[in-house]
Amino acid sequence: MYFKHQLGLQDIAGRKINTREAVRAVILLENKLLLVKTVRGDYKFPGGGRKAEEDDREALVREVKEETGFRVTEVREPVGEIIENYKDACEPESVFRMTSAYYLCEIFREGEKQQLDDYEAELGFQPVFIGAREALKLNEEIFAREMEHSNIFLSREICALKEIIKFI
Template sequence: MIFNYALGLKEVDKKMNVNYRKAIRAVVFQNGKILMVGTNKCDYKFPGGGVENDESHEETLKREVREETGYIVKDIKNRIGVITQRKMDDYDVNSVFEMVSYYYLCEISDEQTALNLDDYEAELGFYPVWIDINRAIQSNEENFKKSEDDRNSWLQRETIVLKELLKYHDTI
């Protein structure tokens, strides 16, 4: 693993309820570019999302990449990082929301199918894009200038991962 970060709340009162979510995210390099999901806010996130029911990491990764990019994951290499985010839950008063995102290096097939976006993803204008990693970092950093209400919640997490990948790209 090349990175392991904790963002947000460092300590959680043991009396508080914690709502957990596990997410699986794909890191795909091809021809000097990285596969990202762009949005209408001009930022970029890694394809991936929440584990449903009893899905394995592999099943979640394949489903989410297909839904958000149309590409089919043909090979899952190794887990290259983890980011844990903790904050006060927006929907459950006196609770903490904790999401753990697992990042896997993947290879995809050349063929692409139709996207299958959730309503909020369609509203954000999700689209797959092959982009230079420096350009993705630059766009995400530009988004930090916006008010917190005008930024996507993943901005800090994904920018940290992009910067880590930039440091280690030749070794993974």
């Protein structure tokens, strides 16, 4: 199974596009997903932007370790991709495009200390194992309640959770 979705702006013809490539880890252990919970109570897949010198595997290993404290032991097959197009905050006439590739991953069961960036610490990132349907329900409730004030990643993660529920 492989999913592909596009979110955000649809009519972007002729506009400058600033891109960022990201990776997200889909880690299933005993029928629960390893997700990152924020202080707002929403959930995201561990992952983030790929550095210029990294391939997807290297970025996944680094991001999962930083955000959750867990060590990735195996990066398996890609399961999907979500492309987000939004008005660029730095260049309002341009489009910011984030392409997130989702990969099945395995982890070593013993976690270590997280290594959060400042903004991640501010969002209170905490690794949790949670059922996919429960995480989806909670994310949808927060999105319905907060809409435009919710974390920017929330619609992406709702979309990904809906797809991943189909094959787990």
